[in-house]
Amino acid sequence: MVLEQITEAGKQIKGFAELPITAQVSVLYIEIEAARKLSIPLSAICDAMNLAGSTVTLRYLREALSVVRRRMKAQGIAPGAGPAPSAQTKSSTQQIVSSTTKPAILPVQSGNAETQSQTPKEARDQKAETYTSSATNNPLLRQHHKRKE
Known part of the structure; x- marks a missing residue:
């Protein structure tokens, strides 16, 4: 069938x-x-x-x-x-x-246009930067800094 x-x-x-x-x-x-x-x-x-x-x-x-x-x-x-x-x-x-070179189903567009123009590595680096740049952004990092003081 x-x-x-x-x-x-x-x-x-x-x-x-x-x-x-x-x-x-x-x-x-x-x-x-x-x-x-x-x-x-x-x-x-x-x-x-x-x-x-x-x-x-x-x-x-x-x-x-x-x-x-x-x-x-x-x-x-x-x-x-x-x-x-x-x-x-x-x-x-x-x-x-x-449209023979493209499938009929279109991908869902993300709301963040800046992320779409970045390479995957740049996006990962940017995300990592948000977690490590400031102790106030990450609760675990904030706790770690309090222990050091």
């Missing part, structure tokens, strides 16, 4: 066969993850994609899945997040195709 959903979703997308393999995997990511949760082997998923018009090989499917997961993680999207495969409509599938 899940493999049929992969094949049908691929066939419904105009120009699916001409898309880069990574884009094909990105478009079908929700269905692929649903199949993986049911312990369906990648070889069967690869065959289902090939029935939809893809020319993906098993090895390249592994690599493309890795790339898509890494991109989603970089954007702050949890792998497997999103609607269930049965809830995905044809219009949302076409919307995904229009």
Whole structure:
């Protein structure tokens, strides 16, 4: 059933066969993850994609899945997040195709714009600085300073 959903979703997308393999995997990511949760082997998923018009090989499917997961993680999207495969409509599938290099789900924006422009190391250093700069900010540090006096 899940493999049929992969094949049908691929066939419904105009120009699916001409898309880069990574884009094909990105478009079908929700269905692929649903199949993986049911312990369906990648070889069967690869065959289902090939029935939809893809020319993906098993090895390249592994690599493309890795790339898509890494991109989603970089954007702050949890792998497997999103609607269930049965809830995905044809219009949302076409919307995904229009942005083939990005997943359809957008990350939640944080309220602090300054933190977003920093590298992770700079953000960690800034947070550490707030704890160690003043004894009044950190109760444990304040207690430690009282013992020294």
